[in-house]
Amino acid sequence: MPQIEIQIEGSPIASWELFGKPSNGPGVGDKIEIPGGAQLVLGSLPLERRTLGHDAAVAFATLVVVFGKDVAENLVAGWIADKLRSKRIGQIRIETEAIETITQEKITRVMRQKIERG
Secondary structure (H helix, E strand, C coil), X not given: CCEEEEEEEECHHHXXXXXXXXXXXXXXXXXEEECCCEEEEEEEEEEEEXXXXXXXXXXXXXXXXXXXXXXXXXXXXXXXXXXXXXXXXXXXXXXXXXXXXXXXXXXXXXXHHHXXXX
């Protein structure tokens, strides 16, 4: 099954809220079913990284979207965009492409490209 990795930059709480606000946060490997025929898996817990020339550390978490046989990318992308749009997110990175303005259309485009490439 195709998989797409998404990195979320910003508040670690935003990635936890995708999993239904568990009181102590989700664990690596936790899965939830999301609309559109896909699963969301927590690939890594929120970590911090620093970049050269910047003093502030940026928190990020890695999620993996696992697509089923009959996936509706637009529904998956819409769910992700709705969940993240109102959070304190710097940007998301889908595979190698950074998305600074989180919209369903941008997420759908990148997911379709990845699925078509296999």
